Amino acid sequence: MPELPEVEVVRRSLEPRLVGDTFRSLTVRDPRLREPVDRANLERRLVEREVLRLRRRAKYLLVDVAGDSTLVIHLGMSGRLTLVAGEAPVEPHEHLALGLASGGRLRLRDPRRFGLAFAVATGALAGDRHFAHLGPEPLDAAFDGGALARAARGRRGPVKSFLMDGRVVVGVGNIYASEALHRAGIHPRRSVARIAARRWDLLVEACREVLSEAIERGGTTLNDFTNADGEGGWFQVSLRVYDREGRPCPRCGRAILRIVQSNRSTYYCGGCQR
DNA sequence: CGTAGACCCTGCGCGC
DNA sequence: TGCGCGCAGGGTCTAC
Incomplete structure (x- = not known):
């Protein structure tokens, strides 16, 4: 479900309501996520700690608390992190809940269980195995056409898979890989070995644009994505190709095509993507 | 080494 | 109405 914009939207909606509050209790109802939830470690690192700040790295949400600990949450495909009233009824697939001094409850639901929740020392985050190999943030200034071109050197394969490789860019x-390639006018199957410098620049700009616009619009709610307040986003109405097979390309009017790459659907326009 | 594909899991929408 | 199938926003492991 959530890509960078959706995680960022959750972060922004959560931040003003969480910072300054204190975790008072932890309930793990179902530890079965992508990696088993370590209840004791979460309890030790989080309970009775004040929330200092919320950050995001790639698609991971980071909640720093007092005492040099960080709660790391990944939403996988179907994870939903919401802040509800403390007495709100338990919902299906509510894996864990953190009670807050203010009376609220931070709830993580994840039907498909591809998500993650764990806690580590804040200072050890960068070296953690989940983060050590990650590439640059697409909205950082350090990410530019040159960075993509360097990452592509000596590599093969289609540009769409390349764009979704977290070692290249996180x-x-x-969704946004298809959208960025359409905006940049690049065919998703084009080999990374056959992309000129200028097109890498275009692709970087397209990524920045589409990700920023999606954040502004509250993310893409195709099915069930919500921010921490349970509100959906609106960027789905601005999607130009994703999930629009057979419908007209907004630029040239030709029917949007769907192909499968690495077992994932790719949408593109055969007319204006080369 | 890099890349392509299978796989983890549940829910939903569709066609029959 | 009920059932089976295909598909879903991510990441990782294996086989080549």
Whole structure:
């Protein structure tokens, strides 16, 4: 479900309501996520700690608390992180809940269980195995056409898979990879070995644009994505190709095509993507 | 080494 | 109405 914009939207909606509050309790109802939830470690690192700040790295949400600990949450495909009233009824697939001093409850639901929740020392985050190999943030200034071109050197394969490789750039998932390539006019199957410098620049700009616009619009709600307040986003109405097979390309009017790459659907326009 | 594909899991929408 | 199938926003492991 969530790519970079959706995680960022959750972060922004959560931040003003969480910072300054204190975790008072932890309930793990179902530890079965992508990696088993370590209840004791979460309890030790989080309970009775004040929330200092919320950050995001790639598609991971980071909640720093007092005492040099960080709660790391990944939403996988179907994870939803919401802040509800403390007495709100438990919902299906509510894996864990953190009670807050203010009376609220931070709830993580994840039907498909591809998500993650764990806690580590804040200072050890960068070296953690989940983060050590990650590439640059697409919205950082350090990410530019040159960075992409260097990453592509000596590599083969289609540009769409390349764009979704977290070692190259983080946060670009299946929706926004298709959208960015359409905006840049690049065919998703084009080999990374056959992309000129100028087109890498265009692609970087397209990524920045589409990700920023999606954040502004509250993310893409195709099915069930919501921010921490349970509100959906609106960027789905601005999607130009994703999930629009057979409908007209907004630029040239030709029918949008769907192909499968690495077992994931790719949408593109055969007319204006080369 | 890099890349392509399978796989983890549940829910939903569709066609029959 | 009910059932089976295909598909879904991510990441990782294996086989080549």
